[in-house]
Amino acid sequence: MAEETAPAEASTSETAERRIASLEKALAEAQAALADAQATYQSLYDMLMQSRTPIAMWRGDDFVFTLVNPTYCSYVPERQLLGRPLGEVLPEAVEQGFGELLGGVYRTGEPFYGNELPVKLHSVEKGCDELRWINTMYAPVRDGTGTIVGVCHFGVDITEQVQARQAAEARAEELRRSADLIAAQQETIRVLGTPLLPLAPGVLAAPLIGPIDAERSEQVLEALLDRVAAQGITSVILDVTGVETIDTQAANALMRAAQAVRLLGARVLVTGIQPSMAQVLVQLGVDLHGVATYSTLQSGIAAAMRAR
Helix, strand or coil: CCHHHHHHHHHHHHHHHHHHHHHHHHHHHHHHHHHHHHHHHHHHHHHHHCCCCEEEEEEEEEEEEEEECHHHHCCCCCCCCCCCEEEEEEEHHHHHCCHHHHHHHHHCCCCCCCCCEEEEEECCCCCCCEEEEEEEEEEEEECCCCCEEEEEEEEEECCHHHHHHHHHHHHHHCCCCCCHHHHHHHHHHHHHHCCCEEEECCEEEEEECCCCCCCHHHHHHHHHHHHHHHHHEEEEEHHHHCCCEEHHHHHHHHHHHHHHHCCCEEHHHHHHCCCHHHHHHHHHHHCCCCCCCEEEHHHHHHHHHCCC
């Protein structure tokens, strides 16, 4: 009988040894996995701590700080955050509505994404509150069973970008207003630069002052035709006493204006042509046929009155 039990005992011993070896292998693998997990955790932790973006984590519905990186702490210097609830150490954050945002994430499990959130922070350096803008994400933190146990925060400070954009928008608005003002001034100049003065019923004077270019000549033409047609003008005096220079396009445009006024049945008188302008008109070959010319405005007015 003793000879029959020896093999059974040996078999049992071998089985135990295999189990021990298997357990030792499993333990080694678990220890290796734990070491890997710890290394990964440490790498992630170091990354969060070294990040230049504000990162924090709260636990419980009273939002006790369990993790804050130096960047987050730099926004609220001289305050001990870890282990203390949000409302106690950052009451201004609760007053600005961030407590409600955290509460919504904690209750619903839905992350919150905020773009350009304005945050008022006290600047120890400046001794006053200052406004900053943050792109923020609040996400739920869950335990191994999936139960929400807290909220984590990840933010990106975009204050410089927002301020740069606001400055650009303000500059663009300033330029727009300047452009509107310039346009209004140009319109005023255009109106004042082409005054139409009624001298008597049916007699209209258009004293021109300053240089005349093609654009201004077109303005004169447009204003004259509108007034002649609307008021039944019979005589138009174009006084160029105050005009010293004129180019080919402008001279031709003035002559077209005179011809157009004549087509509407009104007589055209040009007064005050200076010697330099007369020389230019001759050199340019401008046709003054059908246009009465007078040396002075007074003589032109007298002629217009006689023709009434």
